[in-house]
Amino acid sequence: MVENGKTMQGILTIMEQTITIDRMGYGAEAVGRLENGKAVFVEGAAPGDVALLDIIEEKPSFARARIARLVEPSPLRVQPSCASTALCGGCPWAHLSYAAQLDAKRANVVAALSRTARFDKGRAEELVRPCLPSKRQWGYRNKLELGAALDERGAFQLGFRREGAHDVVSVDSCPLASAPIAKAPKALRGALRFAQGSQDLGIYRVGVRGSVRTRDVEIALWTKPGAFPRGHVAKTLKSALKATSIVRVMADPGKARKIKGVETLEGKGCWEERLGSARYLTSAPSFFQVNTAQAEKLVACVIEGLGGHVGEDGPEGLDGLLVADLYAGGGTFSVPLAQAGAEVLAVEAAGSSVRDLRRNADMNAVDVEVIGGDAARELPELGGLDALVVDPPRAGLADGVVESIAAAAPARAAYISCNPATWARDVARFENEGYRLASVQPVDLFPQTHHVEVASVFERL
Numbered sequence: 001m002v003e004n005g006k007t008m009q010g011i012l013t014i015m016e017q018t019i020t021i022d023r024m025g026y027g028a029e030a031v032g033r034l035e036n037g038k039a040v041f042v043e044g045a046a047p048g049d050v051a052l053l054d055i056i057e058e059k060p061s062f063a064r065a066r067i068a069r070l071v072e073p074s075p076l077r078v079q080p081s082c083a084s085t086a087l088c089g090g091c092p093w094a095h096l097s098y099a100a101q102l103d104a105k106r107a108n109v110v111a112a113l114s115r116t117a118r119f120d121k122g123r124a125e126e127l128v129r130p131c132l133p134s135k136r137q138w139g140y141r142n143k144l145e146l147g148a149a150l151d152e153r154g155a156f157q158l159g160f161r162r163e164g165a166h167d168v169v170s171v172d173s174c175p176l177a178s179a180p181i182a183k184a185p186k187a188l189r190g191a192l193r194f195a196q197g198s199q200d201l202g203i204y205r206v207g208v209r210g211s212v213r214t215r216d217v218e219i220a221l222w223t224k225p226g227a228f229p230r231g232h233v234a235k236t237l238k239s240a241l242k243a244t245s246i247v248r249v250m251a252d253p254g255k256a257r258k259i260k261g262v263e264t265l266e267g268k269g270c271w272e273e274r275l276g277s278a279r280y281l282t283s284a285p286s287f288f289q290v291n292t293a294q295a296e297k298l299v300a301c302v303i304e305g306l307g308g309h310v311g312e313d314g315p316e317g318l319d320g321l322l323v324a325d326l327y328a329g330g331g332t333f334s335v336p337l338a339q340a341g342a343e344v345l346a347v348e349a350a351g352s353s354v355r356d357l358r359r360n361a362d363m364n365a366v367d368v369e370v371i372g373g374d375a376a377r378e379l380p381e382l383g384g385l386d387a388l389v390v391d392p393p394r395a396g397l398a399d400g401v402v403e404s405i406a407a408a409a410p411a412r413a414a415y416i417s418c419n420p421a422t423w424a425r426d427v428a429r430f431e432n433e434g435y436r437l438a439s440v441q442p443v444d445l446f447p448q449t450h451h452v453e454v455a456s457v458f459e460r461l
């Protein structure tokens, strides 16, 4: 055992210890227990690994470690299909077999219910179905978000930003991305270097969306506001990735970026995708589910959860039901709900999504009443509802939303979540407000990562 030493790799080590890894954590890392009983989070480990660890951080209640030597590799390990995994951090579970990833995701949803919502373990186990697998375990993403930066020599770099880091990892391709956009990092790095020449165009992020269904490919250049040689950039990028749309989004970098404008440099100015029988046009700043085939399964969970059915001719069986779709985005659920015969009130805060949703309803020839605004503020104005759908961002539902839902008294509510922790907190709120959690379907939209989508249904008691 080494205390406060430096290993060969130069990692500052508090001490070393050999342990067996117990399970995957809720984030990217796996979890085991140190000899003193403290939980230890280990990047790149798998349940069943026996590993000598460098403990690099020790807090009062947990520790973090790196694998110094794999003494006995877990049988759940596989060789990751991407050589850049360790560099870019985009596939933190790629060293785990797909079956083990699905099991771990389901187990994490069960654990969230029993820990956070205080469900009895037996009830949680009974409610949570096996995680719906993604047919494509690689090549499933319809969107890549690339970071752009000038390196210390002033050379333009384009690649992935590791979570929480500023520098850009310049990979050439991404095997998580679907075929039309998989080679975008290299193709766009070259084209943008050429377009920029010796000037800095203020590009700090590039979004690329590609559909295998419609063949649409959109390149969105996120730039600081200011002068921009539109024609020259459009001409240079035109043939890159066979783009059908090139847009520039003007906004200052940083988390609170406020969009100051979007201009079309070339082509359609939006990106088209199909889910089931519905068509969706999405503007560059708007949200759209990144795994198209799995998003269709989410739609089916919502329609069926509210008592409808997705048949050969599309969604059906919700005739005359008054349904609110909160956090509606561009209408992923609103459009099929309306196709199924429901009267839909959709609430969405982002201006670009509100415009997309209105256009998508028209394009699919359905009626959706679209309300632009904050879901928490608008909900009490909607009155009584037969059913409701909520699909909030990772933070979950704002304080007071579940109470407002209870006041609107829908008989059923479908809650779609990308964060089991905040979802479980809200489950407890629903159960306190006279609702019973009736079904929980984890859906894997993000193979090779720890992320999981939860499609759940509540019934009013």
Ligand SMILES: C[S@@+](CC[C@H](N)C(=O)[O-])C[C@H]1O[C@@H](n2cnc3c(N)ncnc32)[C@H](O)[C@@H]1O
Binding pocket: 287, 288, 289, 326, 327, 328, 329, 330, 331, 332, 333, 347, 348, 349, 350, 353, 373, 374, 375, 376, 391, 392, 393
């Ligand atoms: C996870 S996305 C889901 C969108 C849509 N349901 C879908 O599946 O495509 C969450 C959406 O909530 C919107 N949003 C975020 N905060 C909101 C708020 N306070 N009120 C209404 N919508 C909000 C975002 O703009 C985004 O479109």
